[in-house]
Amino acid sequence: MPTHFNGSRAEMRTLDTFIKLTRCTNSLFSRLTERNTLGDITPSQFAVLEALYHLGSMTQGEVGAKVLKSGSNMTTVIDNLERDSLVRRERDAKDRRVIHVHLTEAGTGKVEAILPGHIAALVDEFSVLSASEQQSLAGLCKKLGKGKSSK
Amino acid sequence: MPTHFNGSRAEMRTLDTFIKLTRCTNSLFSRLTERNTLGDITPSQFAVLEALYHLGSMTQGEVGAKVLKSGSNMTTVIDNLERDSLVRRERDAKDRRVIHVHLTEAGTGKVEAILPGHIAALVDEFSVLSASEQQSLAGLCKKLGKGKSSK
DNA sequence: CGGTAATATTTCGACATCGAACTATACGAT
DNA sequence: ATCGTATAGTTCGATGTCGAAATATTACCG
Numbered sequence: 001m002p003t004h005f006n007g008s009r010a011e012m013r014t015l016d017t018f019i020k021l022t023r024c025t026n027s028l029f030s031r032l033t034e035r036n037t038l039g040d041i042t043p044s045q046f047a048v049l050e051a052l053y054h055l056g057s058m059t060q061g062e063v064g065a066k067v068l069k070s071g072s073n074m075t076t077v078i079d080n081l082e083r084d085s086l087v088r089r090e091r092d093a094k095d096r097r098v099i100h101v102h103l104t105e106a107g108t109g110k111v112e113a114i115l116p117g118h119i120a121a122l123v124d125e126f127s128v129l130s131a132s133e134q135q136s137l138a139g140l141c142k143k144l145g146k147g148k149s150s151k
Numbered sequence: 152m153p154t155h156f157n158g159s160r161a162e163m164r165t166l167d168t169f170i171k172l173t174r175c176t177n178s179l180f181s182r183l184t185e186r187n188t189l190g191d192i193t194p195s196q197f198a199v200l201e202a203l204y205h206l207g208s209m210t211q212g213e214v215g216a217k218v219l220k221s222g223s224n225m226t227t228v229i230d231n232l233e234r235d236s237l238v239r240r241e242r243d244a245k246d247r248r249v250i251h252v253h254l255t256e257a258g259t260g261k262v263e264a265i266l267p268g269h270i271a272a273l274v275d276e277f278s279v280l281s282a283s284e285q286q287s288l289a290g291l292c293k294k295l296g297k298g299k300s301s302k
Numbered sequence: 303c304g305g306t307a308a309t310a311t312t313t314c315g316a317c318a319t320c321g322a323a324c325t326a327t328a329c330g331a332t
Numbered sequence: 333a334t335c336g337t338a339t340a341g342t343t344c345g346a347t348g349t350c351g352a353a354a355t356a357t358t359a360c361c362g
Contacts, residue, residue, distance in 0.1 A: 011270055014277045017289040024296030025176045026219050031298055033320095044348060061310060068177050073349050075312055080347075097310040097357045119162050126165045128294055137291045138168040143279055144288070145175030147182055184350095195318060212340060224319050226342055231317075248327045248340040 028125060037117045041086075044069070044077050046114065049086060049103065053111040057102045060089075086110055179276060188268045192237075195220070195228050197265065200237060200254065204262040208253045211240075237261055 007015070029043075038046050047067045052058065055066065064074040078101060081087040086107035092098035103111070126134055180194075189197050198218045203209065206217065215225040229252060232238040237258035243249035254262070277285055 007270065010282070011274055013282060013285055014274045015270065017277060017280075017285040017292075018273050020289045020292040020296065021176065021179075023219070024292035025172065027296045027298065028172075030219075042347065059310080068174070068181075069348090070350055071311065072313080072351075076348065095310085095358065099311070119166065122169050123162055123165045125298065126168060126295070128297070128299055129168075129291065131161075131164060133291055133294075134164055134168040136287065137295070138171045140280065140284055140288045140291070141168075141171040141175035143284075144277070145171065145178045146279070147178065147276065148279055193317065210340080220318090221320055222341065223321075223343080227318070246328070246340085250341070 031125060032121060035121045037121045038114055041084075041110065041114075044073075045081055045086070046111075046118075048074075048077055048081060048101075049107055049111050050115075052087065052101060052103045053108065053115075057100055060099045060101055063101055081107070182276060183272055186272045188272045189265055192235075192261065192265075195224075196232055196237070197262075197269075199225075199228055199232060199252075200258055200262050201266075203238065203252060203254045204259065204266075208251055211250045211252055214252055232258070 033043070041049070044067075048063055051063055051066045058066070060074050060078060061071060063078070064071050069077070078087060078089070082089055085104055088102045088104050090100045090102060092100060129137065184194070192200070195218075199214055202214055202217045209217070211225050211229060212222060214229070215222050220228070229238060229240070233240055236255055239253045239255050241251045241253060243251060280288065
């Protein structure tokens with residue numbers, strides 16, 4: 001459209017794809033936020049709770065690896081979850097550098113209260129794509145997400 | 152039960168697609184950040200500068216609409232850009248509620264210094280996808296991003 | 303053993319981000 | 333003109349996010 005950019009065909013195609021990908025995830029997340037399926041917790045907090053719910057108790061660092069966030073960020077998010085009694089920290093007895101994070105009963109209940117509506121919202125949002133379109137999108141994302149791993 | 156089975160299949164497919172989409176953009180952005188093509192400015196700041204560069208001076212609210220961010224966020228980001236003399240605020244003479252945001256010479260220079268490398272990085276990242284795969288991805292993202300317009 | 307490296311987490315400062323409440327200004331209907 | 337509402341931006345408080353430096357602890361190695 002009114003892009004004053006005068007680049008090669010490959011550049012324009014890439015920029016177009018990049019813009020659409022970015023806007024797609026932006027507006028998807030913004031619509032999901034509007035549905036308010038998470039109630040009074042934040043997306044980051046839900047990501048941590050969900051990881052613990054599906055994968056079991058983990059080291060704080062492992063949680064960060066699962067949700068793709070930095071260690072210092074994990075400290076902050078888990079601080080808030082602990083303050084709200086949704087998780088519990090437990091220092092490892094053998095290796096005292098390590099902290100294990102566990103869901104509390106309240107935390108488990110929170111995930112189970114949220115999950116069905118959250119999944120229903122996702123299914124509804126993705127219903128604009130057919131099954132094969134979703135699989136196609138997943139495949140392309142997987143490829144792009146992995147990157148040129150064989151550098 | 153067939154109903155439950157189909158529902159679960161749809162849910163699993165959607166969840167899989169959602170996870171891959173999320174991880175794709177996450178790791179793509181993280182790799183782009185690692186390349187450090189933006190130098191000493193943040194991605195948000197670059198988004199604002201780039202919008203002003205390609206579309207010309209705009210109202211602060213218009214900038215927020217372009218980069219899909221809230222008004223209060225625009226105040227913050229533009230504050231920092233103004234502090235670094237990359238943009239200039241100018242209150243409208245007729246409607247004194249409005250603030251026009253302009254690129255300074257330093258701002259223009261900054262964009263022009265960054266843009267080529269930034270685009271090259273994008274092209275390189277997207278080179279794991281063929282031209283038709285990129286177009287396919289762009290189309291799927293456009294559809295998913297638009298959502299059920301009936302809303 | 304003892305000293306250095308590696309690892310896990312926290313702290314700190316800077317920036318981003320939002321929504322709600324607030325200020326200032328403009329506009330529309332009566 | 334005036335009142336009420338709508339609009340543009342700012343302020344505020346909370347959260348998220350990062351990287352660098354600090355802390356604590358363990359592991360390695362000569």
